[in-house]
Amino acid sequence: xxxxxxxxxxxxxxxxxxxxxxxxxxxxxxxxxxxxxxxxxxxxxxxxxxxxxxxxxxxxxxxxxxxxxxxxxxxxxxxxxxxxxxxxxxxxxxxxxxxxxxxxxxxxxxxxxxxxxxxxxxxxxxxxxxxxxxxxxxxxxxxxxxxxxxxxxxxxxxxxxxxxxxxxxxxxxxxxxxxxxxxxxxxxxxxxxxxxxxxxxxxxxxxxxxxxxxxxxxxxxxxxxxxxxxxxxxxxxxxxxxxxxxxxxxxxxxxxxxxxxxxxxxxxxxxxxxxxxxxxxxxxxxxxxxxxxxxxxxxxxxxxxxxxxxxxxxxxxxxxxxxxxxxxxxxxxxxxxxxxxxxxxxxxxxxxxxxxxxxxxxxxxxxxxxxxxxxxxxxxxxxxxxxxxxxxxxxxxxxxxxxxxxxxxxxxxxxxxxxxxxxxxxxxxxxxxxxxxxxxxxxxxxxxxxxxxxxxxxxxxxxxxx
Amino acid sequence: xxxxxxxxxxxxxxxxxxxxxxxxxxxxxxxxxxxxxxxxxxxxxxxxxxxxxxxxxxxxxxxxxxxxxxxxxxxxxxxxxxxxxxxxxxxxxxxxxxxxxxxxxxxxxxxxxxxxxxxxxxxxxxxxxxxxxxxxxxxxxxxxxxxxxxxxxxxxxxxxxxxxxxxxxxxxxxxxxxxxxxxxxxxxxxxxxx
Numbered sequence: 001x002x003x004x005x006x007x008x009x010x011x012x013x014x015x016x017x018x019x020x021x022x023x024x025x026x027x028x029x030x031x032x033x034x035x036x037x038x039x040x041x042x043x044x045x046x047x048x049x050x051x052x053x054x055x056x057x058x059x060x061x062x063x064x065x066x067x068x069x070x071x072x073x074x075x076x077x078x079x080x081x082x083x084x085x086x087x088x089x090x091x092x093x094x095x096x097x098x099x100x101x102x103x104x105x106x107x108x109x110x111x112x113x114x115x116x117x118x119x120x121x122x123x124x125x126x127x128x129x130x131x132x133x134x135x136x137x138x139x140x141x142x143x144x145x146x147x148x149x150x151x152x153x154x155x156x157x158x159x160x161x162x163x164x165x166x167x168x169x170x171x172x173x174x175x176x177x178x179x180x181x182x183x184x185x186x187x188x189x190x191x192x193x194x195x196x197x198x199x200x201x202x203x204x205x206x207x208x209x210x211x212x213x214x215x216x217x218x219x220x221x222x223x224x225x226x227x228x229x230x231x232x233x234x235x236x237x238x239x240x241x242x243x244x245x246x247x248x249x250x251x252x253x254x255x256x257x258x259x260x261x262x263x264x265x266x267x268x269x270x271x272x273x274x275x276x277x278x279x280x281x282x283x284x285x286x287x288x289x290x291x292x293x294x295x296x297x298x299x300x301x302x303x304x305x306x307x308x309x310x311x312x313x314x315x316x317x318x319x320x321x322x323x324x325x326x327x328x329x330x331x332x333x334x335x336x337x338x339x340x341x342x343x344x345x346x347x348x349x350x351x352x353x354x355x356x357x358x359x360x361x362x363x364x365x366x367x368x369x370x371x372x373x374x375x376x377x378x379x380x381x382x383x384x385x386x387x388x389x390x391x392x393x394x395x396x397x398x399x400x401x402x403x404x405x406x407x408x409x410x411x412x413x414x415x416x417x418x419x420x421x422x423x424x425x426x427x428x429x430x431x432x433x434x435x436x437x438x439x440x441x442x443x444x445x446x447x448x449x450x451x452x453x454x455x456x457x458x459x460x461x462x463x464x465x466x
Numbered sequence: 467x468x469x470x471x472x473x474x475x476x477x478x479x480x481x482x483x484x485x486x487x488x489x490x491x492x493x494x495x496x497x498x499x500x501x502x503x504x505x506x507x508x509x510x511x512x513x514x515x516x517x518x519x520x521x522x523x524x525x526x527x528x529x530x531x532x533x534x535x536x537x538x539x540x541x542x543x544x545x546x547x548x549x550x551x552x553x554x555x556x557x558x559x560x561x562x563x564x565x566x567x568x569x570x571x572x573x574x575x576x577x578x579x580x581x582x583x584x585x586x587x588x589x590x591x592x593x594x595x596x597x598x599x600x601x602x603x604x605x606x607x608x609x610x611x612x613x614x615x616x617x618x619x620x621x622x623x624x625x626x627x628x629x630x631x632x633x634x635x636x637x638x639x640x641x642x643x644x645x646x647x648x649x650x651x652x653x654x655x656x657x658x659x660x
Binding site for chain 1: 471472473474475476493494526549550553554556557560575576578583584586587588589590591592608609610612613614616619620622623624625626627628629630631632633634635636637638639640642644645646647648
């Protein structure tokens with residue numbers, strides 16, 4: 001039922017994926033409409049507040065963690081263990097999957113309920129658990145629709161932003177075995193009832209973690225639906241999956257990070273449910289899991305923390321850069337081929353998966369830097385994109401023809417007389433193709449370049465002769 | 467924190483915390499009523515009656531109000547149990563019409579209530595209706611006031627901020643109230659006794 005993400009990026013690539021998305025009119029209509037709504041709500045929320053100062057504080061808190069990640073992790077682990085949490089550390093995705101499979105097997109679980117987790121997508125957990133014969137149920141409404149329709153999430157906060165309501169109705173009706181009413185209210189109510197049974201039956205609940213507080217060992221989960229709280233309250237075992245960078249030093253940092261996350265993610269003042277977990281159920285408490293696990297997942301992050309790309313680890317997964325990105329708004333999240341779409345995906349995917357698979361994504365940007373301006377923790381996303389473009393150009397994964405062409409060009413223009421000659425020569429070559437001073441349809445290999453724009457003829461008299 | 471934090475989740479300087487809290491609760495699409503301590507049981511019964519709730523669980527954190535509310539439920543012929551007595555019975559808690567809890571704190575700026583594990587981890591969201599009794603002295607200004615004391619998080623395995631009924635906008639961004647948590651939340655703010 002769960003689709004593998006991995007192959008799409010390597011086998012198909014951004015160019016073809018984005019063309020497919022562009023051919024789907026709903027995406028170009030619905031995505032900008034939905035994301036505009038969130039951006040406007042954010043603007044209204046911060047109208048009477050100093051958003052810049054809050055972002056500065058958020059960035060400083062995140063930088064403090066990244067600069068000394070291991071120390072903060074050691075503190076978090078100690079604080080969690082003191083509260084009775086079993087802490088596991090996973091080096092990569094396969095290791096993390098093995099740890100979770102082990103916990104689920106030991107719990108003798110037949111049903112696992114899950115609350116939306118990007119980390120779970122990143123380590124591709126569901127297929128691994130399903131292969132063990134476990135029934136895995138996503139409980140975030142959007143993720144549930146994704147799961148039952150064999151689709152993939154296309155936005156960090158709004159996983160089915162790419163689906164029209166009629167499609168959602170079709171998918172849910174297929175599960176219900178009857179035609180459900182078309183209204184969003186009725187579909188949500190049906191899913192609530194359907195998923196209630198899974199919540200009550202599941203032996204294990206799996207969630208992500210929005211923040212882990214090193215000072216107290218508190219795991220923070222933010223949702224509007226209440227599913228993370230259900231997932232961490234009803235099943236006998238709770239497994240929390242956390243990227244190692246999602247640590248905050250102190251409890252008081254939440255007063256900065258929560259409004260940044262919620263304000264930029266959905267434009268709300270606060271999400272309906274902020275669930276803070278401090279270990280398993282205690283003796284004097286009426287309910288809650290008997291076992292509490294925390295799986296800290298590295299998967300390339302500790303190396304990133306030491307690299308020139310460390311700023312990307314500030315990310316708190318709010319989705320704001322997706323909402324504002326002119327490329328994402330046209331092509332949607334699926335074009336990026338893996339878990340993370342938009343500017344965050346264009347940076348994170350090549351970093352986590354390498355240029356061979358993801359390097360192309362760094363080109364999927366106009367470098368307009370709207371993402372830098374909206375990012376709640378001031379990640380210089382467009383600078384990171386430029387760095388990644390340079391890395392790819394210097395590495396082995398860029399197309400050979402492209403590299404040779406640019407090398408020749410660079411050589412040629414370093415020689416003054418060749419440079420002087422290139423203008424008139426270029427003009428002469430392109431003249432037969434031009435209409436009204438512009439080339440609108442060039443032959444290969446320039447054909448793709450002119451498919452979306454026109455090329456002006458080089459001037460009759462170049463600047464250096466004026 | 468040394469500098470005053472300027473964030474949407476902080477109480478504006480000079481604002482009245484109780485008035486701000488009541489306004490915040492209303493903004494979150496929940497109901498709010500201000501009652502005197504001696505009228506809590508009556509107010510709870512009004513809310514339960516208005517929503518037609520029959521099967522009700524009462525959390526231990528109602529404290530001094532627990533016995534009075536339990537008695538009022540009995541008198542009204544409702545099927546009321548203590549939450550901690552039925553928490554292990556999944557079918558039972560899954561079929562509740564309403565839960566009535568206290569809280570450990572409330573946030574004026576956001577209209578949020580803060581529940582601890584003492585109420586029951588699932589108590590605030592398992593039923594279609596959640597009634598939360600907040601004492602005036604429990605109301606804090608903003609989030610920074612809640613997080614200023616890390617010791618608060620040592621005494622309970624759960625600290626949950628809840629703001630209004632549950633919601634989802636996953637389907638075509640249409641806001642729907644009542645996702646996995648309650649479809650309705652009613653807050654009763656108990657005025658400090660003079």
